[in-house]
Amino acid sequence: MSGSRELILGNIRKGLRRGALSGDALADCAERLAAPRPNLIPARAAALDHAGQLALFVQMASEAAALVHRVEAAAEVPALVAGIVDAAALPRQLVCAPAAAIAGLDWQGAGLQAQARAARQGDRVSVTPAFAGIAETGTLMLLSGAHSPTSLNFLPDLHIVVLSATRVLASYEEAFALWRRESAGEVPRTINLITGPSRSADIEQKLQMGAHGPIQLHIVLLGA
Amino acid sequence: MTESTKRAPAAGRRVALLATCLVDLFRPTVAFAAVKLLEDAGCHVEVPVQTCCGQPAFNSGDRADARALAEQLIAAFEGCDYVVGPSGSCIGMLRHYPELFEAGSAWQVRAAALADKSYELLAFLVDVCGVEQVDAHYAGCVTYHDSCSGLRELGVKAQPRKLLASVSGLQLKEMEEAEICCGFGGTFCIKYPEISNRMVSDKCASIVASGADTLLAGDLGCLLNIAGKLKREGSTIRVRHVAEVLAGVADEPAIGDGE
C-alpha cells in the first residue's frame, strides 16, 4: 500500500518534472493552508447590510422550500414548535439537541414531550440549534458534537432548526471564518450545510420532497 | 484583433476570399455574394488559388496532412490584409493553425499572423468594416440557424441578425434551440449517420415549428445537411446561405430546390 503511495506521488512529480515541492512554491502552498483566504465572494449578499442579509436569507431559504418563522425571544420557541407539530398532525413529542439553548427551553410548558438525545428510528420531530445561517443561498450551517448529534438532522420527518438572527452571515466564507475563530482548530466529525428539505427528481425528473432526509425543514429565526 | 483593425482600416484593403471547398464545388453563388458584400464595404477582393483548409484532416487526427494544407494556405493567403470566408467552420480552422506548429517556429509565427487577420464574413463586415445595413430585399419569413463553429469559436451571433434586420421585406422568426448543432459535424455525418440523422431531424422540427418559409445559416456544410433532410421530408422551406439574402442575389434556386 505504501508502495502505491510512493508510486502515485512519483508519477505526479515525474509529470511535473520536479521532485518534492520545495523553496518558494512550498512556502506559498503552506501559507495557503495556514492562512486560508477567500476567493471571489459574490456581491449578492456581501454588498448588503445585516437587515438586507436577513431578508435575503429568508427569501433564499424559502425558495429552497424551507419554512421560515420569526420570533423575538427564545421563550416563544416551544409554543411555535407546538403549533408546527399540531399543524403536521403529529403526536406532541420531539427529540431535541442536548445543547442548553435548546434542551433548556420550557417544552413541557408548551405541552410538548421532549427528549434530549441522538435520533432513533421512529422519531418524527427534531429540534436543533444552527451554528450560522448563510444569506447568499439560505443555507444553514450545523456542527456535530455532544450538544447536537447529526442524526437529528436526518432521521426525523420534520426538522426544526433554531437560528439566532445575529448569526446570519453573508457567505460560506464568513461562516467558515467564524467557525475557525470559535473552534480554535477543533474540527467536528461533521459539518452540515443544509438548504431546504430532502428531495429527489430521480423518478422521471419530477421533483419530490422528502427522499431520505426530512420532509419538512423549519427555520426559527430568533430575535429578528 | 482590435490592433490589426487599427493597423488596417477595411476600406480599400485587400481581402483574400476563402471561398471554402464546399462553396467552390456546390454553390458559387455564396462566394459571389460574399464578393459583392465585401466590395460594397469598400474592400478589394482577391481569390487566391485554393483547395481545402485542412479541417477534415485536423479533426480526424491526421496532423501531418493538416499541417501541410495549412502551410499551403498560409503561403497562398498571407500576402493580403485580411482573410475572409463565408464559413465559421473554415475560418475557425484557420484560427487553429498556430497549434499545428512547434511553438516559436517560423511557421507558427506565420500561422498566428494569418489567424489574427482571418474573419468570418459577417463578423468582418460588421465588426471590422462597420457595416450597419445592406441594400437588399427579400420577400419572406426567415429563421436563422447558428452554426456551431461560428457561434462558439468566433462569436458570430448578433452580426447576421443585425444585417438581416436591414433587409426590406424580410421578417425574422427565431426558432427554439437555434444554437443546437444540426448533426453535420464534417465527417461525423458519415461516421455516425444514424445519430447525425436524429440530430438533423430535431433541427428540422425546430425549423418547421418556427413557421418560417426560409432557413438561413452561415455555413454550407450545415445548409447541405439541413436542406437534404428538409427535402427528403418533402418540406417546401427554402434553404439559403445568409450571404445570398444579404447580397440580394437570391434568384438562383434555393439549396436542394429544383428548377
Add this chain to the structure above:
Amino acid sequence: MQLTSPDFPRNAAHALHDAALQRALGNLKAGFPGKRAAAVARLPEFEALRDLGRDLKNHIIEHLDYYLEQFEASVQRQGGQVHWARDAEEARAIILGICQRAGAKTVTKGKSMVSEEIGLNEHLAAHGIEPIETDLGEYIIQLRGEHPSHIIAPAIHVNLDQVSDAFHQHHQQYGKHERQTEPRALMNEAREILRDKFLRADVGITGANFCIAETGQTVIVTNEGNGDLTQLLPRVHIAITSIEKVVPTLEDAATFIRLLARSATGQEISVYTTFSAGGRRAEDLDGPEEFHVVLLDNGRSQMVGGEQQDMLRCIRCSACMNHCPVYGAIGGHAYGWVYPGPMGSVLTPQLVGIEHAAHLPNASTFCGRCESVCPVRIPLPRLLRNWRAREFERHLTPQGYRFGLRAWAWLTRRPALYCGLTRLGARLLRWLGGRSRRIRSLPLAGGWSAWRDMPAPQGRTFQALWAERQRAAGMEGKR
C-alpha cells in the same frame, strides 16, 4: 462493469430505436439546460467564478503531490485513515479488507462514480457482502441490474412504469404487494425500505466531491440525504474518491460549491453539503467509529504534465452531457462504460485504453456546447481531438476512412489537379441531380443518403467562374 464501448455504433442504433429512452432523454433536454441557464443568469459573477475554478484546479494539479500529502496528514490528525490505491484492483481489495475486518454483511452506499469505476458492487457481492445503493436513482437501477446512464441522474433512462415494475417485483419480499404508480408513493416505499437498510448496515460507503487538505475533511454533495444516512449510521464510514478531488482549503471548496450545483441541476446549492472528518469524537452521541479514505489513482497521475491534463479539472457536474446533442440523442449507456458524454469520451480512453474506446472521441460533432458550459472551462473538443490524433498515429482509425482521408489530402495538396477534378465533379453531380437538383442515393456516402437527399452543385466551380470574370474584366480594362 462490462465494457461495451467497442460496440458504440450498435449501442447507439439500439438507443435511437428505444422509444422509452427517447422520451426520457426528452425530459433531460427540456430540464437541465434551462435550469442551468436560469441559475447562471442570477449570479453575475458566474463567468468570473468559472475562470477562478479553472485557475484553482490548475494550481492544485501543479501541486497535487503536496496537497495530497497534506490531506493525508490532516485526515490522520482527525483520527481517520488514508489508503492509496494505484488501480481498481487495489481499491477493491482495500475496501473489501475493511469490510471483512468490520465483519460486514451489508454495506449501504451513497452515490459514487468512482465506485462504479472500480466495479465495487460486483466485487463485494462475490465475497458475500451485500452492497445496497441508497440514492433513489442508483437504487432503481440496482434493482434493474443496470449501471448509471448519467453521472448525477443515474436512472434518467428509466421511466415511471419501469420503476413501478421494478419496485413491484422486488418489494414483495417486504410485504409490499400493491403496485404503486405515483412518483410520490414510489419514493415513500423506497424511503421506508431503505431506512431499515441504513439502520442495519455494518459499513457505509460514500464518494467524495472534494477532499480538503487543510482540515482532512471529505465532502459529499447530495439532495436526498441518503449519503448522510449512509455515513452516519453504520460503524464504519469509507469514502472512496480519486486523487484529483483534493482542494487546499474550505474557501477553495466554497468556490467549487458555487459552480457545481448551478452547472449540474441549476440549483443555487445542493440541499446537503456535508463535511466529514475522522470517526465520532469521544463525547459524540452518534457517528461512525472508523473513517477511511481510499484515494484512487487508476491512471490519473500519468495525466499530470501530459496533453490531457486539463481533464483532471473535472468536478463531475454533468453539464457537458446535459448539453451534448449526441448524448441527448443516444443517452449514456451507448457509450459503453462508466462515464458517458463528452467528459466520458475524454476520460474512458484514458482509463480503459484508447484501443478499447476508439469510437468515443469520434462520437462528437465538435459543436463546442460542452466547453461553453464547463464550470472549469475544460477544452473538451481539443482533448477529444488529441485522442483522434493518437488513434491516427496508432492506426486505430478505420482503414477505409483513413484511406479516403489520405487520398483527399493528397489531392488537395495539388491545386491544379484539384481544380480540374472539382470542375468535372461539379458538372457530374449537377447532371446526377437532374431537374430536381437533388441526389437521392450516393455511392460511398450511403450513410448520408439513407436519410437525406444531397443537394446537387450548381454545375460550375466558383474558382472557374471567378477566373472567367477576371478574364472578362481584364479584356474590358484593355478596351
